[in-house]
Each structure stands twice: as C-alpha cells, then as structure tokens.
Amino acid sequence: MAKVTFLTDLCKGCGLCVDACPKQILIIAKEKINAKGHSPAEMTDPSKCIGCAFCATMCPDCVITVEK
Amino acid sequence: MHVQYNCTKFVLHDCTDTMTCICKAYGINMIVFEKPKALTDVPMHYCPGCAHGIIHRLVAETIDALGIVGNTVGVVPVGCAVMAYDYFACDMVEAAHGRAPAVATGLKRAMPDRVIFTYQGDGDLASIGMAETVHSATRNENITVVFVNNAIYGMTGGQMAPTSLPGQVTQTSPYGRDIKTAGFPIRVSEMLATLDGPAYIERVAVNNVKNVRNAKKAIQKAFQNQLEGKGFSFIEVISTCPTNWGMTPSQAMKWVETDMIPYYPLGVYKDKYADVTGDIGNTGEVQ
Amino acid sequence: MAEKVLMKGNEAIAEAAIRAGCRHYFGYPITPQTEIAAYMAKRMPKIGGTFLQAESEIAAINMVYGVAAAGMRVMTSSSSPGVSLKQEGISYIAGCDLPALIINVQRGGPGLGGIQPSQSDYFQATKGGGHGDYHLIVLAPASVQEMADLTIQAFTLADKYRCPAMLLADGTMGQMMEPVILPEPQTSAVEKPWAVTGTQNKRPHNIINSLCLRPEQLEKANFERYEKYKQIEANEVLYESFMMEDAEYCVVAFGIAARVSKNAVISARKNGIKVGMIRPITLWPFPTDAIAAAAKQVKGFVCAELSMGQMIEDVRLASACTKPVLLCNRVGGMIITPEEVLEKINTLAAL
Numbered sequence: 090m091a092k093v094t095f096l097t098d099l100c101k102g103c104g105l106c107v108d109a110c111p112k113q114i115l116i117i118a119k120e121k122i123n124a125k126g127h128s129p130a131e132m133t134d135p136s137k138c139i140g141c142a143f144c145a146t147m148c149p150d151c152v153i154t155v156e157k
Numbered sequence: 158m159h160v161q162y163n164c165t166k167f168v169l170h171d172c173t174d175t176m177t178c179i180c181k182a183y184g185i186n187m188i189v190f191e192k193p194k195a196l197t198d199v200p201m202h203y204c205p206g207c208a209h210g211i212i213h214r215l216v217a218e219t220i221d222a223l224g225i226v227g228n229t230v231g232v233v234p235v236g237c238a239v240m241a242y243d244y245f246a247c248d249m250v251e252a253a254h255g256r257a258p259a260v261a262t263g264l265k266r267a268m269p270d271r272v273i274f275t276y277q278g279d280g281d282l283a284s285i286g287m288a289e290t291v292h293s294a295t296r297n298e299n300i301t302v303v304f305v306n307n308a309i310y311g312m313t314g315g316q317m318a319p320t321s322l323p324g325q326v327t328q329t330s331p332y333g334r335d336i337k338t339a340g341f342p343i344r345v346s347e348m349l350a351t352l353d354g355p356a357y358i359e360r361v362a363v364n365n366v367k368n369v370r371n372a373k374k375a376i377q378k379a380f381q382n383q384l385e386g387k388g389f390s391f392i393e394v395i396s397t398c399p400t401n402w403g404m405t406p407s408q409a410m411k412w413v414e415t416d417m418i419p420y421y422p423l424g425v426y427k428d429k430y431a432d433v434t435g436d437i438g439n440t441g442e443v444q
Numbered sequence: 445m446a447e448k449v450l451m452k453g454n455e456a457i458a459e460a461a462i463r464a465g466c467r468h469y470f471g472y473p474i475t476p477q478t479e480i481a482a483y484m485a486k487r488m489p490k491i492g493g494t495f496l497q498a499e500s501e502i503a504a505i506n507m508v509y510g511v512a513a514a515g516m517r518v519m520t521s522s523s524s525p526g527v528s529l530k531q532e533g534i535s536y537i538a539g540c541d542l543p544a545l546i547i548n549v550q551r552g553g554p555g556l557g558g559i560q561p562s563q564s565d566y567f568q569a570t571k572g573g574g575h576g577d578y579h580l581i582v583l584a585p586a587s588v589q590e591m592a593d594l595t596i597q598a599f600t601l602a603d604k605y606r607c608p609a610m611l612l613a614d615g616t617m618g619q620m621m622e623p624v625i626l627p628e629p630q631t632s633a634v635e636k637p638w639a640v641t642g643t644q645n646k647r648p649h650n651i652i653n654s655l656c657l658r659p660e661q662l663e664k665a666n667f668e669r670y671e672k673y674k675q676i677e678a679n680e681v682l683y684e685s686f687m688m689e690d691a692e693y694c695v696v697a698f699g700i701a702a703r704v705s706k707n708a709v710i711s712a713r714k715n716g717i718k719v720g721m722i723r724p725i726t727l728w729p730f731p732t733d734a735i736a737a738a739a740k741q742v743k744g745f746v747c748a749e750l751s752m753g754q755m756i757e758d759v760r761l762a763s764a765c766t767k768p769v770l771l772c773n774r775v776g777g778m779i780i781t782p783e784e785v786l787e788k789i790n791t792l793a794a795l
Contacts, residue, residue: 099200101206105206105410108407109365142190147365147366148210148211149207149209149211150200150203151191155188156187157189226643227643227645230640230642242653243651246649247642248651249640249649249652250509250652250653252506253509256503256533259507260513261510263468263506263509264514264640265510266468266511267511268514268642271642288499289499289503289506292498292499
C-alpha cells in the first residue's frame, strides 16, 4: 500500500506533480494557502495511489516522499 | 510500520535488491522516494515550477548514490542558481559570472582526488563564460559540468540568452530574436563535441518523467567518469523558465517538447570511452 | 646554507614563490613578465606542482581563486593590461577573504601602452582596482633580492590576514639581473579551516562566497574587513629610511625610481643639501606615519615616480599638505635619471 507524504509548506503549487500523476489523483487545493502563500498540492484518493513516484520525480522542491 | 531505507533506484518496480525483497516479504513500507541527503534543508528560492529544483535534486541524488558528499566541491554560477551554494550539502564555491570552469580547474588541480562539479546557466556558460567553457573542455579537465539551458536570462528578469530560439520574445528581443541582428542560438553540446578534449557530452531534458530519469543517468555517468579519471564530462539539461517565458509550469514543460528539443536534440554527442560497437558522437541516441 | 645566484628579477619571483610553498601557477603570456611563466613551466612539473597557461588573464585569476578556495598557496603574474583584466577576479578573491598572490610587472599605459617599465598602476594596485571596497597588501621591490624576499613576505601576509597580496614591480625590476640570496624553502603555518577541501562528513559545508543580498549583512562584512585592514595598517607597514636623520628635504620614491633617487640623494649631499629619502616598501599599507613625521622635520618633498603623479597624492595626504611636494616623473617607459631627481631637489631647496 503506497503512502505519499507532502511537506505542504514547501509546496509552491506549480502543479507539475498533478500533470505527472498517471492516476490523476493529485490536485492543487485552491481553497488552501500554505506558509509560503501558495495553494499546495494534495492527493484526492490515496487508495488509488500506486507509489510510482512520478509526482516526486517531477517535483522541483522535494515536497513529496513516497513509501511503498 | 516502515523502515527508512534510502533506495538509490528510487522507483520500486525497477528495484531488484535484497532490501526490496525483505520489505515485500514482511509487508514493510519502504521509502521509494525522498529528498536526497546531499541537499540541505534550506528551501530553494526558485519560482514555482522552475526546473532548477529538479536538476539540483538529480545532482544531489547522484552525489548520494556515489557516496561522495564529503569529498565533493561544487562551483555555482551567477544567474538564478547563484545561491545554490546554500542548497548542496557539500563544500561550495560561488564563482564570478561565467568563470566557474576556471574556478573548478583551480580546485581540481589543487585537489585531484576531490570531485569537482560546476552548475551553470546558459548566459553564464555560453555567453560570458564561453572561453572558460571551451578551454576547460579542450584541456579535458577532469570535472563535471552541469549546463542548464532554458534559453533565457532568468535572474535579471528574462533577457535574450545565447541559446534563445529564433523568434523568441524576451525583454531584450521584444519583437522576437531576429537572427539578422542577434544571430543564431548556440548549440553548445554540438560545438564542444567537435573538440578532441572532452570525454563525455550529452544533452538531456527534464520535461517529463522519462526524460528526468534519463537526465539522472547522464548526470550520474558524468560524475562516475570523473571518479574514473576519464575527464571533462558535460551534461546539457534543457530546462524551463515559466516566469520569464510567460507560461504556466505545465505549458513550459510542453514548450520544451514542442520548441526547445527540436532545436536542441537530445542525445549523446561525444563519448570517448564508448564501446566501439556502440553509438559514438552525433550518431548517438539523438531523439 | 642559503645559495647566492645571479638571476633575473622575474626568475627570482618564480623561484621564491616555489620556495614559499606555492605549487600552483596560472598565467597568460605578456611582456615584460613572461619569464615568470616560463620558469614555472619548467619547474612546476618537476616538483609535482601545476603550471597552466590559461586561455586569458580572466581565467587565470579565477583558477587562482579556485586554488585559494582550497586553501593552498597560489599565484598568477601579469603586466599592466593583463592585470586590468584580472581585476574582476581580484575583487572576488578580496570579497571572499582568500589569500593569493598577484604579480604585476608594470609597463607603460594606458591601453596597450608600451612594454617598457612604468609605475602607473599605483592607483590600481593601492586604491582597489576592481569594484567594491577592498585593499590588496601591495609590496614594491627595489632589487632582485627584494623580488625574492617580498614574494615570500607577500605569501606570509596573505595567509596571515586572509587577503590577496600584490607584488608591484616594473619592467626594469623584472628584466634586471643581480645576485640574489635565495630564501630557504618554507611552508604555510596557517591553519585554513575555512577552505573547501570536502567536508569528509565531519563538519558542516564550507562556502566560499562574496554574494550577500542583505544590505545589513554586506555592510557588516565590509566593516569587519576594514577592521582587518586597520590591523594590517598598524602592524605591517614597511619602508626604508635613507639619510633622514638630519634631512631638511625628503625624496619619496619606490621601486626603480627609489634606486635612481638614492644616487640623486647622495649627489645632493655632496653638494651640501641635506636631503634624505623615504622608500615605501608596502605601498598599501602606505607609510603614512613616516611621511607625517618627516613633514614635521623637512622643508619639502620630492616625489619621484614613473607615472603622471599617483603616489604623490598619498604623500600630500600624509603630510597634510603642510610642506611643498614636487613631482619628478617620467612616463611611457622612460626612466627617471639621477640628474632629473637632483634638479628637482635643487628646485625644492631654492624655494
């Protein structure tokens, strides 16, 4: 069972992880604001995550840790 | 329950080592991707979606994978990556604009057993520092050069770079780069590949997962070459500048695919030590 | 036993640098200092050192920056137009508080100028040269022996104060042959924990850097550097005082101009004029106190130099313009004669 953790306050909301996710379960949470003032990325349905780490591969800010 | 295992092959399904098997057998969660230790905890100042962060991470992952963080000295440029000395956990030097290969030459000559790399942008490496670039290459200095080509001067606010594409609109080419007055972009990898000196030259991109993985392999090879004493290894990374290109990060990655890569084909341009039966020079894996 | 040999000034610099433990040299050919590069090219490979003919003066000084960052003794040499090119790198080296040695065997300028001796880079050497607030420790040899001795001294001071030093010679000094007692080989005794030699996983990473975007911090860094400069000014001033005990007039000159002037002083004494000479050996720090003291003693100064009058400004400042200061100069590669200096001394005495 894959587990993805976001260091939300480091996220700049660029959305590259959203584009990369093959399961399309990542979104930019527009209604939220992190410490940097960005709307951060988050996962909508963790149960669908396959732990491919595509999101982390494309993240420029090392926000994402993937466990499997 | 999980154990912190820093897997160097970060994608699980590629991973065939014992640790993976143990983890699977016991149902333990294994970290398949986390921030490399060769990066410090200082948050990067780059704009949202700027690929510098990805390329920094690839360099750091390489340093971790080779176990050389305590033995490495990095040289950073003037440009957006000017403050990268705060981001890498190894010893770092900040060079004057364009002079990183000369500084790296000094460091390497002084400490031949240390791993020396430069990290430079297109204005730094291909404009003001072209002489240092060409001559460190032709001397086959045993250093690793990571060249980030995003076709623009980012730090100063988006001026035309030596690698800006024909017709590209920038602050100093507001009507598009006019080749009649501003000349043509420089294909640095192709140019350096004409020299007898350099050991390894490859152009990669970081616009999608597949290319990021290829970029990592290339960067790792460039560092490995240095450890093996093979000489000047140069990785050109086609990157983005969403802010100054006036695009979203997503659009910028697409522009790399549609506009940058056609002008700057990816592939191995020189590999002195390639198997003679393998691809050599411009006939390499050009996509 | 110290050896006594006949050497060109340029070669004496090179040999002394090697004896000072310098194992890295980067240069670019330019007259009249190329013998230094040639000597290094011959010697360095034999002693496990680096000789590298760089692609430019700019590259050479940045290679120096790299070796200095690694904490090792390093030097480059050039002549006036080449030293202009090095100024960017020198400013960075000063801004990063790195020790390094830059040799300037001066020739006439401005522009491409000529290849004959000059002292017209005094301002460039002593007032900064590159951008920003900084100083080099500037040493001015007046003999081949001093070319060797002051090279060693420059390395010592650079290490001691973590700042770049310059040997400001001229074409005459570089080309002149004289007997020289070569100094004993030595090594730097200074610890350099700041050097980027790799953390070896034993310490936090070292950063060699002159960027400081916060004005408060950059101001602090500048103030701290100037505290260091005050120490240098207090401790490291070197000058030669010649026949100054009873002097009523004082010649101030350095390098080749001082050698010429010494003959003029002796001649003037024979004619009954009580004249002495102060020869600054460190041009920065300048022997301000010595000149100020002399200003209380003498009726006036002659400043003899191979420029349109550069050091004369420091002499006027040091003497607070309390006494007349006459300029005796030749430029463009022409050398002052003892007669010309004597004539100025006579003019001064007749005021």
